[in-house]
Amino acid sequence: MTIVETATTVDSVRTRLQEAGVKYAMASFVDLHGSIKTKFVPLSHLERMAGGSELFTGAALDGLPQDISDEELSARPDLDSAVQLPWRKDVAFFASDLYTKGEPFEAASRNILKRQLDAAAEMGFTFNLGIETEFFVLKDTPEGVTEVSDRDDLAKPCYTATAALDNLDWLTELVEAMTEMGWGVYSFDHEDAPGQFEIDFNYSDALTMADRAVFFRLMANEIVRKHGYFATFMPKPFADRSGSGAHFNMSLADIETGENLFETDDDPRGCGISELGYKFIAGVLKHAPALSAVIAPTVNSYKRLVRQGSMSGSTWAPVFVSYGNNNRTNMLRVPLQGGRVECRAADISCNPYLGAALILAAGLEGIREDLDPGAPHTENMYDYTEAQVAQLGIGMLPRSLGEAVDEFATDSLSRAVFGEAMYDAFIDYKRQEWNEYQAHVSDWETARYLKFF
Template sequence: MTLTYPARVSGSTSERISLKARLKEQGVKYVLASYVDLHGMCKAKMVPLTHLDNMLEGSELFTGAALEGIPQSINDDEVAAYPDRDSATILPWNREVAWFASDLYLQGKPFESCSRNILKRVVQQATEMGFICNLGVETEFFILKDREGGGFSAVSDRDSLVKAAYDVPTLLDNYAVIDQLVTAMNELGWDVYSFDHEDAQGQFEIDFNYSDALTMADRFTFFRLMAKEIARQHGYFASFMPKLAADRTGSGAHYNMSLGDLETGKNLFVEFNDARGCKLSTLGYQFIAGILRHAPAICAVTCPTVNSYKRLVRQGAMSGSTWAPVYICYGGNNRTNMLRIPSAGGRVECRAADISTNLYLGAAMMLAAGLEGIREQLDPGEPHTENMYDCTLDELKVRGIEMLPRTLDEAVTAFAADPLSKTVMGSSMYRAFIDYKLNEWEEYHNHVSDWEIQRYLKFF
């Protein structure tokens, strides 16, 4: 699929003049043409505001081979960053700098392996089918501090609670950081509607309003940058590691998805007279079926680290479970399924994804699978209302329910075998993702851990 040159990236001369004047009036001195590497981490060059016009025309060039997971060699042409002018965001913690989400171009055409371009290709598919892709993400993360002599701990110095979920005193102990972060999000127009202390000490969740998938991916990328910078200002650090300890819950990034009508914006997943009782339309069930079909491959992208698979286990948290799914199934307001339909209906929540995801890539895989389910009119079967953690392997086998990948190696193997992966990523990024992640697994697999030393050094 060919991407046309994005008008919102270039803009007319008058629009550029207006943008520059507005940024200058607000005290901006420098601008960032930002894009992401394989991990979804921000990369950019900083340009004085006086050179904004040139930056908007792709003046900033980058050597792809210098970045992790970008499929370029050192002899390849440089890629150019074309900022999306509608994404202009003044850094709340440094108002002299403005950030732009950018598309990468190679030799005058959209760079196939750019994460943002990959998502835009899938969004274009949805547009051609008459849909708007709506996406909300629940951001879970830790605020921690380094300890003298090494190690880290939660910011709060109160006694550690066995069940720390929704704890008010601990939330108040972290008030300064959380308040600055939430205030910044609201100033940016993200509409935070809830936040709390989560199940593990020092773990938080901030929920804000959904948007179209591309905007949400931009915001999620910026959120991780902003949370780290604001925490650092207070002498702490924000961690987006999926699983910090075996006996504590991990940090998810639940995808909440729906499709809207392209003309009216109406939510097409709502059906209050749903015979299955989940208040979801036939379109929504077809979307679910597509995701379930490709779940193992999707998991490699939404749970992209070795550490991710220490979150996707049934037991291990002090509250009695990890609150993370382990089986490929769906249900109503039942948090033991991979895909949950909240009681209000009208949307689908994927609970498998974790906070280390590159949301551009994760959303692209998830949405592409859902759209395939709609095109092929797939059916996911009946919803599961039982506690899936309690099911035996024999019971699961009878019901035809499979497990999510147990390791990064399993997930990447599934990703490599699924034709959807190459279709979504493009051949170069498909191969680069596999190579990088298999190398990551090999490095981990060959590492001799403290656990092994303690268990085996004097055992035999």
């Protein structure tokens, strides 16, 4: 991308933003964690920014594998991604692709996803994705962290009206911001844990959805902060409450017509999905253990992926490598309406670019290799013992970040999708995270063992 090639488009974007009162543009990208990094430039500098004027040192960030002596990374904004910050109208956000030495930087998260989207396009597919945003909103008090509402104290608080109404001020501002940007919010509610909420909005192509997911985390925190609270995207903040997922709702569409290729009126297995969809499912199940490291990427993630651990009676999180119909105890679920596949293992802390890239690659492999996922599971998977699960030949999702990273490291698809540098960087960072956790002496250990013997 050069300044000359983009000048006309830059002019139209700059004019639109100027008329809206924008003064500054953010050349933004994400690190390993999906956290936004950026530089601000005056809007008058937009043409140069579009040509890659803003430079970054990858060695200063997690998961942008560079040496200090390497040429800097250049952020080249996707002009179609421009959005005015709803809470700060004088600033516009641009999702950007990273380049170095005039070429796309192989290890950049957005570039990794775009490579897999290109692979899907070569097969005639568009990858559509919806991400359900679950998160907690809490407040700091002299006594510690607590819920916003003093009425948010039910053992089973899902869908509670009173606590939701007590949070409606910040919820309204956040939902209105999303609506203003054209995201198509169609539902929001109080979720299964005190202080937990979910906002659902329209699916889109996967690149747009990943851009929106990382922007959502920034926006939610900024808007909630104005009200004196904070949003947390920690997967499992409380041991006795449900965790926060980021369920991936996925389908493939015909690249020419836009037709949903997962939809069918004739499914002998009864889930309401096409044979193409079943092959996609089979590919995802094949690589599920390795996928876990990316879609459930923290130590804390694996405290969500358990059968028990919520005062409401269910964690609503998968533990088995299985699929089924409208059955929330499977890793992959085909919702009642059919035509899409929901991955319930993904949590809200994940980098959506990396998660979408690897899950898409797995699904495409299932299609290329004509894989079959077997019969769907319609029963309550939580009722099985581990011995019964083993007898049925059903695999388990990794039980810790350490296990998941080992699975990621030994799966050849991981290296193929991430590229050599990001593959190594991801493993190194996550193994260090796991080793630090293992070396940490927790309050639980001290309370149990300090005077035990």
